[in-house]
Amino acid sequence: MSSETKIVHESTRHKRKNFKESDIRSYWANTNVWHEKFDSVEEFLEEGTCFACGFDYEYIEKAHIHALGFGGKDELDNIHMLCKCCHEASELLRGVLYWKWFYNRSISDVFNTMLAKYNCLPKNLINILENADMDPEKTGYMKEVFNLIRKEIDIK
Numbered sequence: 001m002s003s004e005t006k007i008v009h010e011s012t013r014h015k016r017k018n019f020k021e022s023d024i025r026s027y028w029a030n031t032n033v034w035h036e037k038f039d040s041v042e043e044f045l046e047e048g049t050c051f052a053c054g055f056d057y058e059y060i061e062k063a064h065i066h067a068l069g070f071g072g073k074d075e076l077d078n079i080h081m082l083c084k085c086c087h088e089a090s091e092l093l094r095g096v097l098y099w100k101w102f103y104n105r106s107i108s109d110v111f112n113t114m115l116a117k118y119n120c121l122p123k124n125l126i127n128i129l130e131n132a133d134m135d136p137e138k139t140g141y142m143k144e145v146f147n148l149i150r151k152e153i154d155i156k
Contacts, residue, residue: 017074021047024062027076036103050083052090052105063087066094085110 025045028034034044037054049056063082066072082090086105093101 016068019062019076019079021060021062021081024076024079024081028080033102049081050086051080052082052086052102053107053110055083055107055110057083059084061087063090065098067091070094083110085113089113 022045025047028051029041029045033051034041037051038044038049043049046056048058048060050060060081060083063080063086064072064074065078065080068074072078080102089105089109090098090101
């Protein structure tokens with residue numbers, strides 16, 4: 001590659017904006033995104049909660065809805081806050097497929113991914129999960145189970 005080509009390439013490189021989690025949450029709080037997964041807009045605005053599965057995490061990632069590599073923009077309307085598991089699950093989804101996945105995503109999907117990916121849950125937790133009521137109305141119980149799992153396999 002010639003030095004001229006390199007200079008042109010660097011000058012056209014996309015500069016990413018560094019939105020704060022609070023900015024992203026504030027933007028999406030004015031939409032209906034949070035209605036199915038959170039009890040109130042105040043709960044949605046609490047930092048550390050995944051937009052897709054609705055669970056609290058110590059570490060959460062900024063995720064582009066339409067990936068930059070596929071022509072997505074680095075703007076608030078194209079960024080969600082997702083846990084690592086949901087971010088990985090959404091990587092190749094775009095458009096209608098992304099939104100269908102997003103609105104149907106639940107804590108039980110995260111459990112299933114963890115079981116498949118890590119396959120190292122102790123028997124007592126596997127028994128709890130197999131017998132757990134996956135009713136979305138009872139996510140409080142599922143969050144407690146998830147906390148036990150997270151401690152056991154040290155997921156951040």
